Amino acid sequence: GAVVSQHPSRVICKSGTSVKIECRSLDFQATTMFWYRQFPKQSLMLMATSNEGSKATYEQGVEKDKFLINHASLTLSTLTVTSAHPEDSSFYICSARGTFNTEAFFGQGTRLTVV
Amino acid sequence: QKEVEQNSGPLSVPEGAIASLNCTYSDRGSQSFFWYRQYSGKSPELIMSIYSNGDKEDGRFTAQLNKASQYVSLLIRDSQPSDSATYLCAVRGDSNYQLIWGAGTKLIIKP
Numbered sequence: 085g086a087v088v089s090q091h092p093s094r095v096i097c098k099s100g101t102s103v104k105i106e107c108r109s110l111d112f113q114a115t116t117m118f119w120y121r122q123f124p125k126q127s128l129m130l131m132a133t134s135n136e137g138s139k140a141t142y143e144q145g146v147e148k149d150k151f152l153i154n155h156a157s158l159t160l161s162t163l164t165v166t167s168a169h170p171e172d173s174s175f176y177i178c179s180a181r182g183t184f185n186t187e188a189f190f191g192q193g194t195r196l197t198v199v
Numbered sequence: 200q201k202e203v204e205q206n207s208g209p210l211s212v213p214e215g216a217i218a219s220l221n222c223t224y225s226d227r228g229s230q231s232f233f234w235y236r237q238y239s240g241k242s243p244e245l246i247m248s249i250y251s252n253g254d255k256e257d258g259r260f261t262a263q264l265n266k267a268s269q270y271v272s273l274l275i276r277d278s279q280p281s282d283s284a285t286y287l288c289a290v291r292g293d294s295n296y297q298l299i300w301g302a303g304t305k306l307i308i309k310p
Binding site for chain 1: 240248303
């Protein structure tokens with residue numbers, strides 16, 4: 085399957101700071117990227133969907149000014165958690181789909197801990 | 200609202216037996232169906248995809264799709280302890296290839 089690389093895998097930050105998470109498709113062009121959040125023992129929750137060169141579409145209840153998504157190229161999308169708070173601590177996972185793929189491939193995930 | 204339902208489990212199966220995981224979906228127009236496996240603390244990995252009615256086999260895994268009854272299942276033959284994980288069913292909606300996710304079934308294979 086296609087390879088999606090997500091970085092960092094783990095990050096600890098202080099409350100009030102911002103954290104950037106990168107998601108790269110290594111061997112295909114990702115026309116669509118999805119960002120998920122997963123709390124312990126819960127299922128994946130879609131936060132937003134982004135198409136290359138377009139503004140992200142956020143799910144209901146997700147603050148777009150807090151979770152900034154940039155998908156400026158066909159191989160890179162970033163999620164920036166701004167002014168992070170302890171309740172933002174979670175497992176963030178990106179997923180990418182190419183033009184000719186029906187399935188989506190996942191990055192390794194980022195464990196964010198806000199202290 | 201489009202929904203995908205799974206029994207949360209845990210489903211406990213003895214090693215060597217067949218594990219059967221089920222998933223139902225509400226959108227009759229769905230066309231693509233996926234099973235992902237997720238180990239604790241890791242991101243999901245694609246196990247099987249199925250697009251047409253019937254069975255699709257890949258090694259020890261068999262996906263079954265019945266569009267009339269709106270369910271998709273995953274069978275794991277000769278279950279191994281390493282198969283212990285949460286199995287997520289996902290159905291592709293019709294907008295932007297967004298996947299609709301089930302809550303997952305936790306599978307435990309007992310040695």
